[in-house]
Every structure is written in structure tokens, then in C-alpha cells.
Amino acid sequence: MKLTYGERSAMAVNSVGKALFQLMEEKKTNLCVAVDVTTAEELLRIAAETGPYICLFKTHVDAVENFTESTAKSLLEIAQKEKFIILEDRKFADIGKTVSLQYGGGPMKIVTWADLVTCHSISGENAIIGLKSASKDLPRGCFLVAEMSSEGNLITPSYTKATLEMAEMHPEFVVGLVTQSIMKETSCGLIQLTPGVRISSGSVHSIFATDGLGQRWSSPEDAVLTRGADIVVVGRGITEARYILHILCEKGHVDEAMVKKTEDY
Ligand code: BMP
Secondary structure, eight states, rough: OOOHHHHHHHHHHHHHHHHHHHHHHHHHEEOOOOOOSSHHHHHHHHHHHHGOOOOGEEEEEGGGGGGGGGHHHHHHHHHHTTTTTEEEEEESSOOEEEEEEEHSSSOHHHHHSSEEEEEEEETOOOOHHHHHHTTTOOEEEEEOOOOOOOOOOOOOOOOOOOHHHHHHHHHTTTTEEEEOOOTTSTTTTTTTOOOOOOSSSSSSOOEEOOSSOOOEEEEHHHIIIOOOSSSSEHHHHHHTOHHHHHHHTTTTOOOOHHHHHHHHH
């Protein structure tokens, strides 16, 4: 794909998708940080520290024990200051009506603060329609999960193909696809988001490590050059990077057990 992100921005239908392409072009970054943490304080600290370098900040707020409206407000302030887009990786997977309730209400009120969410295609296109109806007039969108990085996942090539077709049918709400391999046939207005990425010492090869729970990581080079990632999603490769943890440990922000844990990877 030879088009620049700026050129592809013009081809995106959804306004958040357009804005994301523009941010990537302006900030010269295609990094999404995956923030799988358990406290609001950690979440906000990582947002402030990574903010200048990322285009997308990916959360799992149902893992955050003290996430409140005030956390969401602070996160939005950091996002505005540092210019990044917020993706709640909720992976909605239910019927249209149910996802609209989960998205629009509940304790997390995701629609009020997350620019983007993720959604499985398993239940059919009404999940997208349900999300869209709950977003009312807010600028919102979703990534559809077309492939997964985890060992033993049940996604087949025909499921992936049908997911791409579903995305192409709803460009007004679907900004892109969560993928592991290049999707040559997808339109240039859709974004390929590739999780399961981290730097290993010297390796540019496919699948070099796992975490003992089925995650498969590949290198950024492999993700972008071979697997066609527009945006690479890096979680523990950043949040648990050894040298960062040593600094945080010295400052008293994390304890020694956390540093030791990463040394075991
Ligand atoms: P890490 O880089 O620490 O393995 O984190 C990966 C992140 O990407 C997690 O938040 C996970 O939920 C998400 N993810 C993934 O790892 N594989 C997928 O196929 C889809 C994901 O959203």
C-alpha cells in the first residue's frame, strides 16, 4: 500500500477513522499502547507518559478496580493535551440490543468517553448497528476483530473474509480491523490494527515469544512489513519494559516483585 496516512484519511468514511489517520500523519506515529492495568492511577500515569508518542491508547477498563467518571474525565483531558484517540477494547460479542445497552450504559458508560471500541463479528452485523444506535450523534466507531493473536483461537479464513465484508458494508461506523496478517483486499480507508507486538533483542522474525498464556508476539518489523499493520499494539512490551520498570521502582511507583516478574519473560 503506497498511500500516505494523510491520503488514506480522505478515503475514510467515519470521522474518528479520518482523525486517527490524520494524527498518525501529524505525530509520525503508528503506535498504540495497550494498557492492561488494574488501577486508575496506573492508567493515567501511562497515558501521561506515553501520550506524546502514541496515536491510540487502548484500555480494558473492566480490569481497572477503581475506574470512575472522574478517571474518564482525566483520561479525556490527557488525550486532548497529548493528542491521541481512546480505544476501549471491550470486544462486544452479543446481539445488537444487548451490545447497545452494554456500550451506552452500565457502570462504565463506555460511549461517553471512548472514541472507539472493538467488536467481534460473531453475532452478525446487528452488533455494529446496535453500537451505532447507542452512540447517537457522538463521533464514535469500532474496530471489528478479524483475526486474533492467541494460540488456538477458533477464527478461520472464511470467518476473517466474512468479517472484512461486514466491515466494508459499514464504513460509517467501522474504522478498521483487528488483524494478524495483511488484508490486501480491504479498502484503504480502513485501518489494520495488529496486537501481539513487542521488541525482542535482535529478532525481526515472526512469532518469537509467548507469555505462557497463549499470547503470541511478533516484532514491530514483522507486524508492519509482513503482516500489513497500520497500527501496532504494544502492551507489556512498553508497560513492563525492564528498564522503565527499574526507573519506576527507584521512584517507588512499582514494587520489586513486578520488576522480577518481567525478568522471567
Ligand atoms: P500485550 O502486548 O501485553 O500482549 O497486550 C496485547 C493487548 O492486545 C491486550 O490488551 C489484548 O487484549 C489485545 N489483543 C491481543 O493481544 N490479541 C488479539 O488478537 C486482540 C487483542 O485485542
